[in-house]
Amino acid sequence: MKDLFQLAIQGVKQKGKLTILMIVNLVIGITLLLTMSTMVKLGGNSVLTNKAAQMHHFSLNYMDSDFEIRNQFRYPPLTFQDAQALKNADLEYKHLSFNYDTRFILESELDNARPMIATASASDIDYFSVFIVPFIYGAPWLDTQSDSDVIVIDKKVNDHFFSGENSVGQFIKVDKQSLKIVGVMDLSQHNRRISNMRFSNRYNDLAIVPMATAERMNLPRAGYMPCQTKEETQRGEYRQHNISALKSAECGYLHTWIEFDQQNHQQQLAAATLWARNYTQQQANLGRFPHEEKYKLNDLQLLLNEFAQFMRWEKVYLQFSYLLFAICLVNTVGILLAKYQSKNKLVSLYRALGASRWYIVKIHLIEISLIAFAAIIAGVLFAHLGLELMFQVSMYQMDYSADPSLVKLFFSMDYGFAFTSGAFIYAAILIAGLYPVYRISGISPASQLRG
């Protein structure tokens, strides 16, 4: 084995310029490919991937019959009436969480920091379990506090108002009203804001307020809130002011996430779907739910996959990368053929001296492997640079208005992915090398040795 290695390394060193050409060629192609493919892969990542199949967005479609559902993300949130019905339904599940997208001004009690505009959610305790929200201080509010003046803030808010100290028990003003902080969460690893079905990668929740409290304070409904045509004109009212009327309107504003147990997932999903069918049918008899598609329980995995479709620009870049890498491989074949052209005599001599054809093949496969290995390592290193460049371009594109630590999540090297990709690239290079190796191993002994 050692002798094989020695011979292989000799082969690498010989015709040094061609070897360097081959490595440079491969490194360029690999760097581009790794950079773009990592970006696309990260775009589909989520901390919720493990349970994405069991988490469903529960939608009951009260919209007009001619309302066009443009894509999987536009299935409407529940109306208040339907949310109540669902809450009271006798269904089995692990968690059920309602939320609505809101926005308010955070101010410090002590007036020692500037106010902050907060994108936030009005939700329930289940929110924290469903979305796997880690806490650095405190915990979610208790069941008994569901209507109390309490709030959970994010680390960024905590840093801004309390310099990162434990602020549990202290107060913060939300639209001028004081709420008590019960916990500080850290959403920095949550690369997308999923709870409101927007999947935004620019911001995440800065605070969570209990639903009842939010209603009492009339925190505005800032998210997707479609109404049936007859109520369209009232929508502005419902957003900002008239919460009581909203509760009886055919306007959905409560995004609903239901998580089933892993073991009984299928049965629980079936039961929930059945309930949705029966309920909407029954309501249809009362004149509601005119739409053909009356309910939809999309799971998060499907939504994440769907969202990947929207990464059109990155997909285009990736396709170019594949194309250019293919050209690299073809050029690799050319370089190997050129290299081996000069080796005919040497190989012929080896064969005359007793080396079998398989031995020759082994030497050359090892030689190619060494080169491929070097190129892949270099490619992974340079891909760091590539990702950093793409990160800068991305921040530029968003006019630096997005949260950089959040955006960075989409441009950080994923070593697991790099390893798997590296394996595929290695295989591709070996396959590309098969033809040249086949040719050179076919040199008959002494055929090149005359004169």
Next chain:
Amino acid sequence: MSLKHILKLILKQKSISILIVFQVAITLMIVSNSAFISYATLQNWLIPSNLEEKQILNVVTHVYDEQVDKGQLIERDLAAIRALPEVVSATYSGEENVIDTRRSSNVVYSDNLDENAKDHSIALFGVDQQGVGSLMLNISSGRNFYANEFVTGDAETTPASVALISDDLANTLFEEGSPLGQTVYLNGSKTPYQVVGTFEDKMLGESATYDQVWYHGMVIPEAIYGRNNELNYIIRVAPNTSEKILETLETLFYQESGRIVSRVEFSARAKKRLWDGRSSFAFVMFAISAVALLITSLGIIALVTFSVKMRHKNLGILRALGASKSMVLKSLIVENSLLALVGLVLGFFLSLWLNMALLQTLGVQGTPDIIVGILVTLFVWLLTCFAAYLPARKATLIAPAQVTKAS
């Protein structure tokens, strides 16, 4: 060497020839589209805005305390702003900010009776007495507003009755005729305003630029607040004012409680945002093009090297028969150029295809430009010649002496 011989060689080395042709074609496809997009982006950047980007600032603030009297707050704000040494003038801004549409796009009609009248996208500015000065507008015909034509107040206020429009908008609406005295109708409610003057064209609107009507603008003497929580200003500062003014203004605004500052920025920043998406795409395509050019160059070096090696003996024969080194070099370059030419022709069609595909899937407009196309094609062709030159030079070193060795 004769052209016929070169062509036969190309056909004999089919695989190498095909590979070179394809690489060149694909590279041209990518590089030319990248060039078109960059050129289009550059053209956008180069549109004369006539805007004093570093002298006009946008301010966006939100009042969240319902108790605050907006009217009085505005007065206090303006007094404080105008007291700053760097500030030349400042106006309350009730409609759009400079290249920053706050709510929705605005349109104007020349006819309020025709249901199907064409709507024209405009940049709309509702300002107070210092508005025209803060926007640094030059009146080109008619007159500026009279002091008594300005209205101010909450959402119930009666609109103003007069307006200033840009020369370009005047041309579009009224063609050769004088716009002075004519009436324009604003938005869905078709609110009428009489044109009393026009101003020199300036790129002022965000959505107006999306619709490619760079200079459509309208100014009305209305300082109306209370339609929403926003309290916006447009400020003119002295030339060469440093960025510190942004911080100064922000601090000034925070001295009033119940209000949060969303944005204080030079209009230059707003203008930059217009082309962010396309610029970013151009950057990335540029990088990908560079990679494509590199790979193809390396590829040609490799393939020509291989080709020369295969023809080692034949090249020796030609040398023996009297071909000089420069003849050998020339014929190799010619051979490569012919292949590159075929590749470029193929690449031309691929470029057009890609251009359409990018437009359809991404909505990216990189209209092919003939001159840019020709320059790019020449560049790629020259690069392939250079790449072939390196191994071709080595080929000239093939000794004629080897022909006498036994075959």
Next chain:
Amino acid sequence: MLSMQNISKIYRTELIETHALVDVNFEVNEGDFIAVTGPSGSGKTTFLNLTGLLEPFDKGQYFLDGQDVSKLNDSQLSKIRNEKIGFIFQGFNLISELNLYDNIEVPLIFRGLPSHERKQRIENALEMVGLASRGKHFPAQLSGGQQQRVAIARALAGQPRFLLADEPTGNLDTHMARQVMDLLQEINQQGTTLLMVTHDNELAQRAHRNIQILDGQLTDINKSQLTDLAV
């Protein structure tokens, strides 16, 4: 016509110096038919390369038609090779992708002759070697002897000062070899100077003058000494 004086050629590697030719003096007159013999490794090939301007020499002088070739650059040397020397190789060295007509045309194109003149010369040359009707054929379609005859035609078409042949019959069977020998002899009888390196006894016998190269030294020999040749 051709005059070499005190020619020496040394091959140097890192460790070894090989003296391929030492102090060689040699002259050729118009119409000569000279055969050069000698054992393998004696320097025959080097001598051939030097004569044909395929390789440079280290010491001495080489005059061709009164011109000192040692000071010429690559372009000039290539021109002389093209115009004054007609090569005939053991392995024929025809270009496989070109037909016979095109093969013969190659050196004529280098010279820049107009196409009608090229055509005339090629047709004459093919006629002379007895392959007049086969201009469109490819080398792969011909026998060894025929290929060599095409090579001879190629050499002749250029109307060189002398033909330089390297084992012209080395790759041919007896029958074809004899045909080629007859052809070469006839060409020489018509006035073309012929300088040939060969192992073939019979061919050497047909030459007017015999030269032997041994250990880098060149000497004239008698035909009677030819029987000692290594085959």
